[in-house]
Amino acid sequence: MLSGAEVAEHKTRSSCWVIINSKAYNVTEYLDRHPGGAAILLQYAGQDATVIYEPIHPKGTIERFLEPDKHLGPVDPTTYTPSTSPEDQSAQDRNPEIHDIPRLLSLCFSLDDMERTAQKLLSRPAWVYYHSAADALGALQNNADDWRKIMLRPRVMRNVRRIDTSKTLLGYRVKYPFFIAPAARAGLADEDGELCLARGAAKMGVGYCVSSVASFPHGDISRAFYENYGGSHGTLWFQLYVANEKAVTMERIEAARRGGYKALVITVDSSVVGKREEDERHRAETSAGSLSSSFSQEPPLSPPVDDAARNDQGDPLPLRGVHSSTLNWDDLVWIREAWQNSGPIALKGIQTAEDVALAVEYGIDAVYLSNHGGRQCDDAPSSIQTLLEIRRFYPRIIEDRKIEIYLDGGVRRGADVVKALCLGANAVGLGRPFMYSVAMGNEGVLKAIQLLSEEIETTMRLIGATSMDELSASFVNTKRLELELVDSLGALSLRPQISSKL
Numbered sequence: 031m032l033s034g035a036e037v038a039e040h041k042t043r044s045s046c047w048v049i050i051n052s053k054a055y056n057v058t059e060y061l062d063r064h065p066g067g068a069a070i071l072l073q074y075a076g077q078d079a080t081v082i083y084e085p086i087h088p089k090g091t092i093e094r095f096l097e098p099d100k101h102l103g104p105v106d107p108t109t110y111t112p113s114t115s116p117e118d119q120s121a122q123d124r125n126p127e128i129h130d131i132p133r134l135l136s137l138c139f140s141l142d143d144m145e146r147t148a149q150k151l152l153s154r155p156a157w158v159y160y161h162s163a164a165d166a167l168g169a170l171q172n173n174a175d176d177w178r179k180i181m182l183r184p185r186v187m188r189n190v191r192r193i194d195t196s197k198t199l200l201g202y203r204v205k206y207p208f209f210i211a212p213a214a215r216a217g218l219a220d221e222d223g224e225l226c227l228a229r230g231a232a233k234m235g236v237g238y239c240v241s242s243v244a245s246f247p248h249g250d251i252s253r254a255f256y257e258n259y260g261g262s263h264g265t266l267w268f269q270l271y272v273a274n275e276k277a278v279t280m281e282r283i284e285a286a287r288r289g290g291y292k293a294l295v296i297t298v299d300s301s302v303v304g305k306r307e308e309d310e311r312h313r314a315e316t317s318a319g320s321l322s323s324s325f326s327q328e329p330p331l332s333p334p335v336d337d338a339a340r341n342d343q344g345d346p347l348p349l350r351g352v353h354s355s356t357l358n359w360d361d362l363v364w365i366r367e368a369w370q371n372s373g374p375i376a377l378k379g380i381q382t383a384e385d386v387a388l389a390v391e392y393g394i395d396a397v398y399l400s401n402h403g404g405r406q407c408d409d410a411p412s413s414i415q416t417l418l419e420i421r422r423f424y425p426r427i428i429e430d431r432k433i434e435i436y437l438d439g440g441v442r443r444g445a446d447v448v449k450a451l452c453l454g455a456n457a458v459g460l461g462r463p464f465m466y467s468v469a470m471g472n473e474g475v476l477k478a479i480q481l482l483s484e485e486i487e488t489t490m491r492l493i494g495a496t497s498m499d500e501l502s503a504s505f506v507n508t509k510r511l512e513l514e515l516v517d518s519l520g521a522l523s524l525r526p527q528i529s530s531k532l
């Protein structure tokens with residue numbers, strides 16, 4: 031068995047070991063391949079990294095990615111102090127009385143109630159990861175504020191006894207005009223993570239767009255969906271992050287095809303990962319805590335200047351360059367080829383009318399307006415504002431239904447969903463609310479869907495609409511938000527396309 035002192039000797043770029051769950055690993059050769067970058071590994075070189083490793087890696091990551099000969103075996107736990115901190119335990123571990131999920135759910139009357147309950151249940155790293163947003167939180171705030179700037183215009187004295195909320199999304203029937211937006215690492219909230227979401231979506235007949243960065247293999251998630259699928263309502267999409275390495279992207283597309291995912295949703299707003307300070311602060315705090323209690327008393331190692339991870343061509347990646355930063359419209363050619371016509375293709379993260387027009391030109395099936403829940407570009411517009419921009423500058427795109435339009439960001443009420451549909455969206459996604467629901471397991475997911483669908487039906491009755499086809503712009507007053515629209519658009523293409531480096 032190794033000792034903490036032996037591991038601590040390997041703390042440089044030329045020999046880098048880490049301890050995770052009382053086992054040592056040699057990550058020297060993995061440094062430049064590590065998707066989270068070499069710097070973080072070097073920061074923990076020679077030390078226990080469990081506390082930071084656990085919340086951000088799906089189970090089985092080491093077994094999958096690190097060659098067996100790099101698994102160095104157990105480390106004597108008496109020779110170093112494992113880096114767990116009390117605040118990283120889930121509230122359930124700290125307070126065993128918080129375990130009556132049915133009781134907790136019976137006290138939730140809105141998605142906001144569910145969020146407050148989830149905050150009590152989730153571990154601190156999970157809460158911080160789900161809750162955080164970029165920089166000064168401007169885009170996050172826009173998402174919350176803009177729904178309130180649109181008023182409803184209720185029509186009365188219409189027979190609204192029967193309401194039909196069903197729709198066809200990218201060729202598949204769903205019971206409600208909302209879907210579960212892709213969000214990474216549901217496994218932080220519950221050990222069944224994405225499986226809870228897949229079961230819930232299939233049972234309730236809604237859509238689920240599964241993240242590239244799921245806590246479970248994509249085959250297991252689609253199995254959980256199809257085992258619970260009634261055969262008539264519900265659909266499963268695959269969200270694709272285009273990776274720095276083409277081979278990784280091809281593997282993801284292949285997993286989507288094999289798993290029977292019905293649409294490929296390519297995220298296009300993540301050339302770098304946004305600067306999420308709540309997340310970074312928490313990591314820094316836990317890393318400081320773990321260092322003070324761990325074997326080594328040295329301060330964290332600053333990564334050497336030449337430490338930046340590199341892409342397929344050997345170019346250094348941008349800061350937080352976890353996904354491809356060269357992705358451009360030309361790449362759609364090879365992505366389409368790899369997808370082999372297995373279903374429609376959507377672009378997620380579109381934030382301007384110009385890019386919607388380009389997507390139409392490129393023959394894309396759907397645009398998914400989103401600022402990534404305010405986690406990427408700060409001060410980006412809300413998706414509902416982008417929808418108004420399309421209505422003003424390209425009304426034909428909406429009138430002639432040239433492309434399906436999805437959107438997300440800050441949707442917390444049935445009324446928000448109805449507003450988006452009145453303005454021409456096909457359906458809306460919800461990210462955080464569903465991650466919070468997973469903290470309450472399968473029942474939590476069902477409850478979130480139930481709460482939202484009831485609110486949609488109530489809003490439709492109160493404005494006097496009985497089906498999705500009846501929803502129109504005459505039910506909303508958008509004047510306040512329209513005052514904030516740009517006066518004119520930019521050129522469709524700002525500069526000649528750089529040719530793909532992938």
Ligand code: HEM
Pocket residue numbers: 048050055057064065066067070071074079082083086087091092095096242243303352
């Ligand atoms: C020991 C072997 C390790 C392996 C095989 C490994 C593997 C991976 C993989 C596959 C990802 C990408 C996950 C995804 O798709 O998002 C990832 C991301 C990441 N890893 Fe590791 N990792 C290891 C150790 C560590 C350690 C010790 C730390 C920290 C001390 C760490 C920090 C991170 C971070 C910060 C990310 C990026 C998360 C994000 O922002 O999305 N990793 N790692």
Ligand SMILES: Cc1cc2nc3c(=O)[nH]c(=O)nc-3n(C[C@H](O)[C@H](O)[C@H](O)COP(=O)(O)O)c2cc1C
Pocket residue numbers: 159160161173211212213214241242243269297378400401402403404405438439440441459460461462463465
């Ligand atoms: C914790 C978390 C993880 C996310 N992971 C992904 C992801 O893996 N892929 C992606 O395209 N979008 C991701 N998103 C963005 C969501 O798909 C969605 O755009 C956003 O959550 C919508 O805003 P909302 O949380 O206010 O509903 C993530 C969002 C959150 C909150």
